Each structure stands twice: as C-alpha cells, then as structure tokens.
Amino acid sequence: MSSTDVHKETEDSGPSGYAAARLRLLTEGAQSGPPRRAALAELTDDWLTGLFAAGAGGLRGVSLVAVGGYGRGELSPRSDLDLLLLHDGGDSKAVAALADRIWYPVWDLGLALDHSVRTPAEARKTAGEDLKVQLGLLDARHIAGDLGLTAALRTAILADWRNQAPKRLPDLQELSAERAERQGELQYLLEPDLKEARGGLRDATILRAVAASWLADAPREGLDDARRRLLDVRDALHLSTGRATDRLALQEQDQVAAELGLLDADTLLRQVYEAARVISYASDVTWREVGRVLRARAVRPRLRAMLGGGKPTAERSPLAEGVVEQDGEVVLARAARPERDPVLPLRAAAAAAQAGLPLSLHAVRRMAATVRPLPTPWPAEAREQLVTLLGSGRPTVEVWEALEAEGLITHFLPDWERVRCRPQRNAVHIWTVDRHLIETAVRASEFTRRVHRPDLLLVAALLHDIGKGWPGDHSVAGEIIVKDVAARIGFDRDDVLVLSTLVRHHLLLVETATRRDLEDPATVRSVAEAVGSQGTLELLHALTEADALATGPAAWSSWRGSLVADLVKRVAAVLAGDDPDEPEAAAPTAEQERLAIEAVATGSPVLALRAQTEPPAEEQPPGDPEPLGVELVIAVPDQPGVLPAVAGVLAMHRLTVRTAELRALDLPDGVEGSVLLLNWRVAAEYGSLPQATRLRADLVRALDGSLDIAGRLAERDAAYPRRRGVVAPPARVSVHPAASRLATVIEVRAQDAPGLLFRIGRALEDASVRVRSAHVSTLGANAVDAFYVTGPEGAPLPGEEAAAVARKLEETLRG
Known part of the structure; x- marks a missing residue:
C-alpha cells in the first residue's frame, strides 16, 4: 500500500x-x-x-x-x-x-x-x-x-x-545526573532502558535542547546515527512485544534482534552500547562546554574591568612536550605537530590522566585525523606513556573513553576492536569487556607499590581478557594475542613470556583457592609449575585481586581474598624450594573430641556454631567487606546419607555453604564407635542465623527419614518461579584425575539453586562414594563446586568408575 x-x-x-x-x-x-x-x-x-x-x-x-x-x-x-x-x-x-x-x-x-x-x-x-x-x-x-x-x-x-x-541548564544537568544515578549507564546494562538510562534517547533530546540554547553545542559527528539506532531498536521492541516499553529485557532481545535482521542478541546489544557510548561522550563534552561558557560569563566582566576593557587571553600551562592545559582541558600546544609526532596522543593522554583533566575534543580529533602509525616495536617513550596512562587511577577512564571515541585506541591496539562494546552475559560482570579491562587497570594501579614490575602488572590488567573477542577459551586465545601485542609494544622476550603467563593463568589463583583442597600437595605443586617464578606469582596475585574487584561486588570478598592469600603463601614456599609434606589427619581439637564423644554417647548428631574470625583490617582486600560467615562443626555417628542430610537442612534454613569438609574421626582410647566430623563454613542468605538447636532437631529428623527434605525444597522452589524466558545452560560434571593423589576430584558446574548441594550429595551417596571435602564457589547464578571423593576403602576412584560417577551425577542434575 x-x-x-x-x-x-x-x-x-x-x-x-x-x-x-x-x-x-x-x-x-x-x-x-x-x-x-x-x-x-x-x-x-x-x-x-x-x-x-x-x-x-x-x-x-x-x-x-x-x-x-x-x-x-x-x-x-x-x-x-x-x-x-x-x-x-x-x-x-x-x-x-x-x-x-x-x-x-x-x-x-x-x-x-x-x-x-x-x-x-x-x-x-x-x-x-x-x-x-x-x-x-x-x-x-x-x-x-x-x-x-x-x-x-x-x-x-x-x-x-x-x-x-544560564540558569536552567545547570538545573537540567543536575536532573540528568540524578536520572543516570537511578537508571545506570545504557552502554553497560544487560537490560537497559533505551530512553532513561544515561546515553539513551532522553539524553539525545537534552543535547538538542542545549544546542537550541545557543550557549553550547554537542559534537554532531555520529550523534544522529546513534539516536536513529536507538529509535530503531525501540521500534522493534514495540513491534515484537506489542507493548509500549523502553526496557530491553533479556527474554525479548532475540526477538528484537530478529526484527532488525541482526545475527543475534549480542550483536543487538553491541550496537545499542555503541550508540549509547556516542551519546554519553557527546553529553560529557557538551556539559563540560556549558560549564566553561558559564564560568567565562561570570569571570569576564571582572577581567574586562581589570584589563581596561581589553579581551582576556586564556592562560596556557605546559604539561608535557606539545601538551598544555587551557580552560580546564588538555589541549595541544601551538607548536605541536601530531602528523610528525606519533607518540603525541599517548603523551597527551598520559598528561591528562596524570593531571586529572579531560582531553579537549578538538585536540583528540586533530590527533585522530593526522597521527601516523607507530613503528614496530614501539619506541620506549610510547610504551612508557601507555604505562603512565594506565597507572593514573580513576582519571584514566575518562581519558581512555575520549581516545576510543575518535578511534585512537584501535589505532594503537588493533586487537581492541574485538572487545569494544562486547557484552558479558553474566550477572557477576557489571561492565562490558572493554570497560572491565580499563577498570582492572584502574584497580591494578592501587597495587603498583606491592609488585616489582608495575609496568607488567598494568599491561597485563589491560589485556587479560583480550581473548574474549575470539572463539574458545579466552585465556588460551588471550595468551596468543598478548605475545604479539607485547612484542609490538616493545617488551623484550622475557617480559613477553611473563605477560603471556599472566594472561593465560589470570583465573588460576582464585579458581584453585576456591575449588581445590589447599592441604593437598598436588594442588600447590600444579600452581607452582604453571606460574614458574616468585616474581610472576607476585604479579599474578595482584592481577587476580584487581580483576575480581573490577568484575563486580559478587566476585571478591574477604573470604576469597584470604583463600587466595593462603594459596599464594603455599606456592611461594614451593617456588622457594620447600617441598610440601603429604597431609596427615589433623588431630581433633578439644571441642571436636568433646562433640564426637557426645555424639557416640547419645547416638545422634551434635553441632556447634562459632563465628569465624575476620582477618586484621590491614589484610582486608579493598572493596565492600564480606563477613567470613560462621564455622559449623557437626559430629555424627557414622552412617549413610550424612552429606545430603546436612546439605538439605542447611538449604531449608537458607544457609549458604562456602566450604565443606567431612572426615572420619579417630576417637580416644576406650571410646567405642565411629564418628563423622563435618567442619563447614556457612553464611545466612539474608537475616540472622538459625539457632543451633533448630538445626540439630531438623538434622535428626533428616537422618531418621521423618523429614522430607526433597519435598520441602521443591515446595519452596515452586513458590519462587524462575524468570520467564530465561533458560539456564545444562549442568556439566568433569573429573580432574591429576588434581590430587589422595582423592578423585569431581567438579560440578551448574545453575545455583536452593538445594543444589543436597542433590549433589544424594547422588554421590547413591554412587557409594565417600566425600572427603567439598569446595563451593558461587559467582552470580553459577555454582562451581569441587568434591574430593574416594571409594569405600579411602582410595581414589579408578578412571572408569570416576567417569561413570560423573556421568550419573550430570544426568541427575540435568533431570
């Protein structure tokens, strides 16, 4: 028609x-x-x-x-x-x-x-x-x-x-800032509001209003296209949902992408983020110009009076070769020639970040239009200026965004294009891949005084996830990319090796500390072999903490920090020449012995809750402190079903298990019977901890079969249905035969849910294996739990039997 x-x-x-x-x-x-x-x-x-x-x-x-x-x-x-x-x-x-x-x-x-x-x-x-x-x-x-x-x-x-x-624009800027605080930044949100989030359609409209004031104007290049893209996405959202909504919800992104003819939801989000980034950057530049104009209007009458009516000249203060400060911005010196000085953009960026000042839009655009490629390898000054920029802390973010807006980052680092605006569909991550890398560098700048090579730490922080733009394991891909990038930047062969090791193993410490038995010599030796040297271990420790802090609040805590520090201490000893002894069964403490004797005497479980001691303040990692939880010690007469019974009761009482150890306890001479001792660390999901007497009463009922744990957990799960349209990937169970000589390590990766540990424990019990210890790690909606299991005689499982147990467990969790 x-x-x-x-x-x-x-x-x-x-x-x-x-x-x-x-x-x-x-x-x-x-x-x-x-x-x-x-x-x-x-x-x-x-x-x-x-x-x-x-x-x-x-x-x-x-x-x-x-x-x-x-x-x-x-x-x-x-x-x-x-x-x-x-x-x-x-x-x-x-x-x-x-x-x-x-x-x-x-x-x-x-x-x-x-x-x-x-x-x-x-x-x-x-x-x-x-x-x-x-x-x-x-x-x-x-x-x-x-x-x-x-x-x-x-x-x-x-x-x-x-x-x-002059009066209304500051009010409008304040309202915009308040809205951004409420709605977040469109360029990083997994479920963004296309209109109200910072960098959305509302901000694009405000930029038009500022231009209409004739007081300042927004940088126009790319702005209309960005606004058009967001409007196109909103059109598709309205058509695919049939609703008047601006919220691009997860369950609707595939439909919207199809409506727009895009490959998938990630392509859609990336286009949304790119548009939002253009609008956000234009807003920053525009509001900065508004402030400059208003300040100049306020000062000009006084200056004119002082100068007898003459026109005031803006003061220019040198910052670096070819770089000066003027009107609160970093601009190029009059004699600067970016077409002859390929290091100038990095020098200007480093000077701006060090001074805590923004880069002038005009300066960035002039450099982007005229700068020549750097030679390969880079001259030493270029590498030093990059390191200086990365080590400048929080001001690095704004300066980096200015360079990226005009294409200068990909000019210097072509591999950056693959991670630019790349979404991360993980609730733990609060940033896109590229912004996460910059945030990691910002965090790493806080640790430069505790490592011997701050330059390697900062560059590793910038590049540790560079492989996420490639298929396969991003750590493996990143190792290959970093070898090329580091050599191009001008690092020597030994430094390239260290950087590639840091990128390849940037998850090693936190994954090992939270998912493996640190008392097992095989665990410590495997980490020492991967790291190779004390210096690399020192850098990897700092990178691990910076990476986790830059990921989001769910990725780091006092508890995780203490586990990583313990692992680093053990690995350092091995690298120094010490050989870890095979672990011996720890002698029971007086309290554990008392609980065990009481359990034998009464024929029923006995337990104690004790607050876990926090590390000293100076050992606390930066960020929001997280309580280490409480230690739960349970002595139970040896019998089948202890692990699932305890896990089920804790799930019923909304207790999160962080670590779990189960072992048979040798009783004092003269005391007959066999006792299982469980030493677990737990924390309440919310609210206060339940009383020990209530936990014990429910545990007794669980062990004698009068408490239907599975039914109770199913009722609770049914009362809180999962979000419509969100389908979790299936569970995966794997065997790690080389992770320990004392036990077979079975690792479970699954969607976290109430009762998950109960289901795993029951499946392992049905398989007639004994759990020596469990190491529980939860990141957002993902659980990664490692179980050290043995056969009934206490030996590791044969290969075929271990594989069969893993397959059965995977079938159970997928069912």
Whole structure:
C-alpha cells in the first residue's frame, strides 16, 4: 500500500480507517526506521487534522500542536501522542468541547495520550516551572488550526529558553545526573532502558535542547546515527512485544534482534552500547562546554574591568612536550605537530590522566585525523606513556573513553576492536569487556607499590581478557594475542613470556583457592609449575585481586581474598624450594573430641556454631567487606546419607555453604564407635542465623527419614518461579584425575539453586562414594563446586568408575 493510499483510507474511513492504515503501515509496509516513523507521524497528523476540523467548526484562535517525540515526527509503534490544544483564551466551552472531540477518539483506539489545553501565556508559565514541559515545547510542531498562534508560541518558548539558559541548564544537568544515578549507564546494562538510562534517547533530546540554547553545542559527528539506532531498536521492541516499553529485557532481545535482521542478541546489544557510548561522550563534552561558557560569563566582566576593557587571553600551562592545559582541558600546544609526532596522543593522554583533566575534543580529533602509525616495536617513550596512562587511577577512564571515541585506541591496539562494546552475559560482570579491562587497570594501579614490575602488572590488567573477542577459551586465545601485542609494544622476550603467563593463568589463583583442597600437595605443586617464578606469582596475585574487584561486588570478598592469600603463601614456599609434606589427619581439637564423644554417647548428631574470625583490617582486600560467615562443626555417628542430610537442612534454613569438609574421626582410647566430623563454613542468605538447636532437631529428623527434605525444597522452589524466558545452560560434571593423589576430584558446574548441594550429595551417596571435602564457589547464578571423593576403602576412584560417577551425577542434575 502506497503512502497516498494509506492517507486516502484514513480520510475515507475516519478512526477505523486510521486504525487499519496504521496497522498496515506497521505490519505490511516495506519501510522501517526513520521513513516509517515519519510516515506514522504524517498519518497521525492527517487523522488528527480531520478530528480537529470536524470539531472546531467556525472556532478561531485555536491550534493543535504536537510536542515531544511526536513533535519531532518520531513516532514509534507504541509511542504516546503528546498533544497541546492551544487557544487564545476565547470561548472556553467551545475549546473544551473541541478537546473532547479530539481526545476521546484517541482513547477509543487504545492509544496513549499525554494532553493539555493552554493559552500561550499558560504554556510559557508552565514551561518556566517544569523543565520537562519546556523541553517538550522546544519541539512543538503545528498540526492544525491557527498557524500564527503556534508560530508565536514557538518563538516565545525559544526566546524564553535562550534567555533563561544560564540558569536552567545547570538545573537540567543536575536532573540528568540524578536520572543516570537511578537508571545506570545504557552502554553497560544487560537490560537497559533505551530512553532513561544515561546515553539513551532522553539524553539525545537534552543535547538538542542545549544546542537550541545557543550557549553550547554537542559534537554532531555520529550523534544522529546513534539516536536513529536507538529509535530503531525501540521500534522493534514495540513491534515484537506489542507493548509500549523502553526496557530491553533479556527474554525479548532475540526477538528484537530478529526484527532488525541482526545475527543475534549480542550483536543487538553491541550496537545499542555503541550508540549509547556516542551519546554519553557527546553529553560529557557538551556539559563540560556549558560549564566553561558559564564560568567565562561570570569571570569576564571582572577581567574586562581589570584589563581596561581589553579581551582576556586564556592562560596556557605546559604539561608535557606539545601538551598544555587551557580552560580546564588538555589541549595541544601551538607548536605541536601530531602528523610528525606519533607518540603525541599517548603523551597527551598520559598528561591528562596524570593531571586529572579531560582531553579537549578538538585536540583528540586533530590527533585522530593526522597521527601516523607507530613503528614496530614501539619506541620506549610510547610504551612508557601507555604505562603512565594506565597507572593514573580513576582519571584514566575518562581519558581512555575520549581516545576510543575518535578511534585512537584501535589505532594503537588493533586487537581492541574485538572487545569494544562486547557484552558479558553474566550477572557477576557489571561492565562490558572493554570497560572491565580499563577498570582492572584502574584497580591494578592501587597495587603498583606491592609488585616489582608495575609496568607488567598494568599491561597485563589491560589485556587479560583480550581473548574474549575470539572463539574458545579466552585465556588460551588471550595468551596468543598478548605475545604479539607485547612484542609490538616493545617488551623484550622475557617480559613477553611473563605477560603471556599472566594472561593465560589470570583465573588460576582464585579458581584453585576456591575449588581445590589447599592441604593437598598436588594442588600447590600444579600452581607452582604453571606460574614458574616468585616474581610472576607476585604479579599474578595482584592481577587476580584487581580483576575480581573490577568484575563486580559478587566476585571478591574477604573470604576469597584470604583463600587466595593462603594459596599464594603455599606456592611461594614451593617456588622457594620447600617441598610440601603429604597431609596427615589433623588431630581433633578439644571441642571436636568433646562433640564426637557426645555424639557416640547419645547416638545422634551434635553441632556447634562459632563465628569465624575476620582477618586484621590491614589484610582486608579493598572493596565492600564480606563477613567470613560462621564455622559449623557437626559430629555424627557414622552412617549413610550424612552429606545430603546436612546439605538439605542447611538449604531449608537458607544457609549458604562456602566450604565443606567431612572426615572420619579417630576417637580416644576406650571410646567405642565411629564418628563423622563435618567442619563447614556457612553464611545466612539474608537475616540472622538459625539457632543451633533448630538445626540439630531438623538434622535428626533428616537422618531418621521423618523429614522430607526433597519435598520441602521443591515446595519452596515452586513458590519462587524462575524468570520467564530465561533458560539456564545444562549442568556439566568433569573429573580432574591429576588434581590430587589422595582423592578423585569431581567438579560440578551448574545453575545455583536452593538445594543444589543436597542433590549433589544424594547422588554421590547413591554412587557409594565417600566425600572427603567439598569446595563451593558461587559467582552470580553459577555454582562451581569441587568434591574430593574416594571409594569405600579411602582410595581414589579408578578412571572408569570416576567417569561413570560423573556421568550419573550430570544426568541427575540435568533431570
């Protein structure tokens, strides 16, 4: 159907014709993007014009005005209609009747309507009191009626806005900052609000308003395309969901990607992030310019008086060769020649970050347009300036974003393109891959005083996840990439080897510390062999902590930090020449012996809860402190089903298990019987810990079979259904035969859920294996648990038997 046919159908059939034409335009038309939004606005204009003409009769001094997004001609499929019925204050009853003749047909079609009826004076007064109203009126567009009335209002609103801009723009900036605090940054959110999040459509509209003030203007390059992309995504979101929503929810991203003809949801998110990054950067530059102009206006009269009416000259302070500070920004010196000085962008960036100042947009664009490639390998100055930039702490982020906005990062590091704006579909990660790498460098800058080679730490922090842009294990891919990048940057062969080792094993310490038995010599030796030297271990320890802190609050805690520190201490001893002794069964403490004797005497479990001691304040890792939890010691007469019974009872009481150890205890001479001792560290999911007496009572019932743990956990799980449309990947169970000489290590990777440890324990019990210890690690929604198991005689399982146990356990968890 042609545009002419659509409009003719609307005219011929009234509201029902408009509805049919609108549906045809949205579902059958070949148009999309700006043409479809413009066609929808034009179609709506024609319909409303007809409603206005039918209701106005001979009424004069009235006009119908589109404002906001409709005023800009940007109607998405489920957009509100923002309308103002403007009148000159004449026949109020006739105006009210006209309003009804327009509003009610709109409502009857189920369209959302934001409407008002005002005189020009009322409209100006309301705009002066409400910034949202004023922003909407800046986009006022005449639809029907008295064109002169509409034009006069537009002229007055623009004049008011320009006259009031020095006062109103700071208020608008403050409101924008508050909204960003509430909604987050669009360029990093997994479920972003396309309109309200920072870098979204609301900010794009605000940039238009700032430009209309004539006080400052936004950098225009790429801005229109970014705004168009977000509008296209919102159109597809409305069409695929049938709802007026701006929230790009996870379960709807595949549909939206398909609607736009994109490969997958990750491609969609990456395009959204790229658009948001353009708008966010433009906002930063624009608000900085607004501040500069307002400061200059405040200072200029005083300076002119001091200079006798002459024009003041901006002061320029040298920062580095070819780089100066001017008006609170870092700019190029007049003698700077970026076309002859390929190191200049890195030197300017390092100077800006060291001074805590932003890079001038003009300077960055000039360097991007003229800079020559660096030779391979880089000269020493270029490498040193990169390290200086990375070691400057929090100011590095803003400077890096300025370089990236103009393509200078990929100019120096071409491999960066694969991680730029790349989403991470993991609730633990709060940043995209590229921003996470910069955040890791920022965190690593805090640790440069505790390592012998700060430069290697900072470069490893920048590149540790560079392999995430490639298929396969990102650590393996990253090792290959870093060898090339480090050599190109100018590091020698030994340094390249250290950097590649750091990237290859950047997860080694935290994964080993939280998932393996640190008392097992095989664990410590394997880490020592991978690391190779004391110096590399020192760097890897700092990188591990920086990486975890930059990931998000769920990735690091006092508990994890203490486990990693313990592992580092043991590995350092091995690298220093000490050979770890085979572990011997630890003698029971007096309390454990007392509990064991009581358990034998009573024939039932006995337990004790004891608060876990926090490490000294100076040993606490940076970030939000996390309690180490409490130590739960349980003595149980030896019998089948102890592990699943204990795990099930703890799950019922909403206790999270962090570490778990189970072993048979030798009793004192003269005491008959066999006792299992469980030494676990637990923490409450929320609220306070349950009383030990309640835990014991439920454990007794679980062991004698009178407590249906599986049923209770199933009831609770049913009461809290998982989010619609989110399907967790299946569980994976693997055997690590070389991880220990004393036991077989079985590792379980699964979706974390109440009762997971109970299900695993019951499956292992059914397989007739004994659990020597368990090492539980939970990151967001993912659980990675390692179990050291033996046969009934206490020896590791034969290979085929271990594989069979793993397969059975995997089937159980997938069932």
